[in-house]
Amino acid sequence: MAILTDTTEEERRSRTDAVLDVQDLQVRFPTDDGVVNAVRGISFSLRPGDVLGIVGESGSGKSVTSMAVMGLLPRSAKITGSVKFRGRELLGLNDAQMSRVRGKSIAMVFQDPMTSLDPVYKVGVQIAETVARAVDLLKLVGIPNAADRVANYPHEFSGGMRQRVVIAIAIANQPEVIIADEPTTALDVTVQAQVLEVLKTAQDETGAATILITHDLGVVAGMVDRLLVMYAGRAVEKGTVDDVFYRPRMPYTIGLLGSMPRVDAREQRLTPIKGAPPSLINPPPGCPFGPRCPLHYARCDEAEPDLVPVDVDNHSAACIRVDEPVATDVAPEDIFTDDSSDATLAAASALGARAEADAGDPLADALAGSAHSAEPNREQDARRDEEERA
Numbered sequence: 001m002a003i004l005t006d007t008t009e010e011e012r013r014s015r016t017d018a019v020l021d022v023q024d025l026q027v028r029f030p031t032d033d034g035v036v037n038a039v040r041g042i043s044f045s046l047r048p049g050d051v052l053g054i055v056g057e058s059g060s061g062k063s064v065t066s067m068a069v070m071g072l073l074p075r076s077a078k079i080t081g082s083v084k085f086r087g088r089e090l091l092g093l094n095d096a097q098m099s100r101v102r103g104k105s106i107a108m109v110f111q112d113p114m115t116s117l118d119p120v121y122k123v124g125v126q127i128a129e130t131v132a133r134a135v136d137l138l139k140l141v142g143i144p145n146a147a148d149r150v151a152n153y154p155h156e157f158s159g160g161m162r163q164r165v166v167i168a169i170a171i172a173n174q175p176e177v178i179i180a181d182e183p184t185t186a187l188d189v190t191v192q193a194q195v196l197e198v199l200k201t202a203q204d205e206t207g208a209a210t211i212l213i214t215h216d217l218g219v220v221a222g223m224v225d226r227l228l229v230m231y232a233g234r235a236v237e238k239g240t241v242d243d244v245f246y247r248p249r250m251p252y253t254i255g256l257l258g259s260m261p262r263v264d265a266r267e268q269r270l271t272p273i274k275g276a277p278p279s280l281i282n283p284p285p286g287c288p289f290g291p292r293c294p295l296h297y298a299r300c301d302e303a304e305p306d307l308v309p310v311d312v313d314n315h316s317a318a319c320i321r322v323d324e325p326v327a328t329d330v331a332p333e334d335i336f337t338d339d340s341s342d343a344t345l346a347a348a349s350a351l352g353a354r355a356e357a358d359a360g361d362p363l364a365d366a367l368a369g370s371a372h373s374a375e376p377n378r379e380q381d382a383r384r385d386e387e388e389r390a
């Protein structure tokens, strides 16, 4: 499989002072059904204090990416590329070497706090070597009566409080990188924001570069500087939070935003992305989002689009129609309409039926019925149709 690069020029320049530098990371799992291409060329660089959000649907490869960085994947996994911590290559280190890196230099916060805590030990013992330090850390993460609570067992805490304890353990050794994988997903909605706040405090306190992994774009908005949107094992859009939230270029990102409730929108119609991500075993050629994309047309099936710079050097997206969402100021509800998605999905049920779906252009159709000007689009599409016929 071709290695697809997703590193912009600006990122290449900033790699020199990176604390964590991941380049062209690929992870494959041989299985009885074939090779699962779980991560296909992910790259990112973090400098001290940077906060990166990795978002994407279930199965997009977020956890496999973080487990590869932490050296926690099963031996059967085939990992290529490079993961450097302060310039030292981590891929290929043995278990003893990796366990020195884990916890000390790179700490991880998992979704379920119970998996990180040992039920038979008091939390104080699990946090730090001295009681005084454990109490300080419990105070830092906002646990009331910390001096008494160090003597409690994990089951004596609520889910939200347990996750605070896990964050206290994660920062106990002043790590330089914290990876939080869905840290709030298992928690009650009411405590999710509090735990994110604690994570932010922990990050401020340690100055650690942080990766926040989530399937929920709403979680990352107030917390991260940069976003990496994953789909089918690849980065399909990268940029600052403002780039991705206000100037999204990849239809998948537009779809994610359209399916997310926003507090700033008075009247918002949620438009879910229909269908499911493709199989990661022998995926068909072309754009992996094609079967679910309302903007799909024949050329999308020719080759998988590479991540290309858009707007500014640090914003990139993987879509051959990358300029059109901005040129037409299109909103999620304009393109992810019920009708257009159904038509595209129905057509995608058999690759051979694609030609029918391409007879109309959902973007142009959507825009024709909206307040936006559709003229530039129609002209472009007519040109493309002619090219395709030639």
Ligand SMILES: Nc1ncnc2c1ncn2[C@@H]1O[C@H](COP(=O)(O)OP(=O)(O)OP(=O)(O)O)[C@@H](O)[C@H]1O
Binding pocket: 029, 031, 036, 038, 056, 057, 058, 059, 060, 061, 062, 063, 064, 065, 074, 215, 280
């Ligand atoms: N040990 C394994 N063997 C085979 N396939 C695996 C293995 N671990 C993960 N995968 C596959 O790799 C893909 C990516 O999985 P991953 O856990 O990274 O997804 P994710 O983005 O973290 O999803 P979620 O939001 O559900 O946590 C999935 O298709 C998964 O089934």
Ligand code: SF4
Binding pocket: 250, 251, 252, 287, 288, 289, 290, 291, 293, 294, 295, 296, 297, 300, 305, 318, 319, 320, 321
């Ligand atoms: S390349 Fe085509 S199918 Fe893929 S996201 Fe862009 S318009 Fe949609």
Ligand SMILES: [Mg+2]
Binding pocket: 062, 063, 064, 181, 182
């Ligand atoms: Mg996961």
